[in-house]
Amino acid sequence: MxxxxxxxxxxxxxxxxxxxxxxxxxxxxxxxxxxxxxxxxxxxxxxxxxxxxxxxxxxxxxxxxxxxxxxxxxxxxxxAILDIDTAAEIYEIRALLEGEAAMACARHADANIIVGLEDCIARIQAAFDAQDHHAVRDLTTAFYERMFIGGEKHVAWEIVQSLTARINRLRALTIASDDRGRQAVQEMRQVLAAIRANEPAGARDAARAHVERVAEIARKLLSEGHENALMKRAG
Known part of the structure; x- marks a missing residue:
């Protein structure tokens, strides 16, 4: 036995x-x-x-x-108090890394990755509609994780993760701004469309444009001293 x-x-x-x-x-x-x-x-x-x-x-x-x-x-x-210079540097890093990840994802992503990205965007839209900004932050992080992993950018994703708290701090500010939900989802869909069409340069450009747009929103809000009021709405 x-x-x-x-x-x-x-x-x-x-x-x-x-x-x-x-x-x-x-x-x-x-x-x-x-x-x-x-x-x-x-x-x-x-x-x-x-x-x-x-x-x-x-x-x-x-x-x-x-x-x-x-x-x-x-x-x-x-x-910690957000300052414009630090925010600008974070967005510069995001634009570089997310642009490269989107380009790589357009080259390497399989059907499962694309379906996962589509699902994230749909859930982000639903979270915006429900004004559940906590869910928007979590789902947006999940979207980028899928994009980086789909592009086989594992080390780059580790770098992004080290900035996640600061990124989400800024995200809490910008997603509460007027009409950001519609704009953000539309911009993410443009990134996904280029990935699905296997257009690396288009995916990179769309990803960078998305970051540049949100960076400008954050710069304006921070310069106007809107951080506290908007972050209260983000809860």
Whole structure:
């Protein structure tokens, strides 16, 4: 009789308290529960999150690496304030990487990738219609992930992921602006149309045009000081 061995299946660990607190704080900043410049007092956060000071400090340090929190001398951590120059640099990086990814996707994407991109756009449209801006952010990230992976740009996607929090911070600002839903979906459909038609240059140009358009919207809103009001609507 053969000996019975225990299962080799690796059980997925449950989410840790730190990870859960991090998710809560990140979402609270993106949804403008905490506004740019707000002080983040450890004791108050311990009470609101129901966790200890060690967890809060670890979360704040992590959010600082993501660019959502900054520490000021003699004041402590605050919600980072978006500035026009940093935003412009992020959009420059996006335009370069997303343009290359769209071009590569047009060369390599199979039918499954295209169907996945189509599904993302349809769900983004539905989220805009429902004014569910949290879902818009998540689904837009999913769209780009599919595009980068479809173009076999794995390292480039890792770079984008390192900027995801800052990108979503800006996205929370721009998607709440007037008529952005219709424009954004139309621009993404133009990218997809070029990918489907196997037109690498057209896909690259459409992707860059999409980023340049949203960069101009962000620049205008930031220069006019609209960040707080629009981010409140984004929640």
């Amino acid at each position: 053969r000996e019975t061995f225990p299962s080799l299946k690796v059980e997925r660990p449950t989410i840790t308290l730190r990870e859960l607190a991090l998710q809560k704080m990140r979402t609270a900043i993106l949804d403008a529960r905490f506004l740019p410049g707000d002080r983040l007092v450890e004791r108050a956060l311990c009470d609101e999150l129901g966790v200890g000071r060690t967890v809060v400090r670890e979360v704040l340090r992590h959010l600082e690496t993501e660019g959502l929190v900054e520490s000021l001398p003699n004041q402590g951590p605050i919600v």
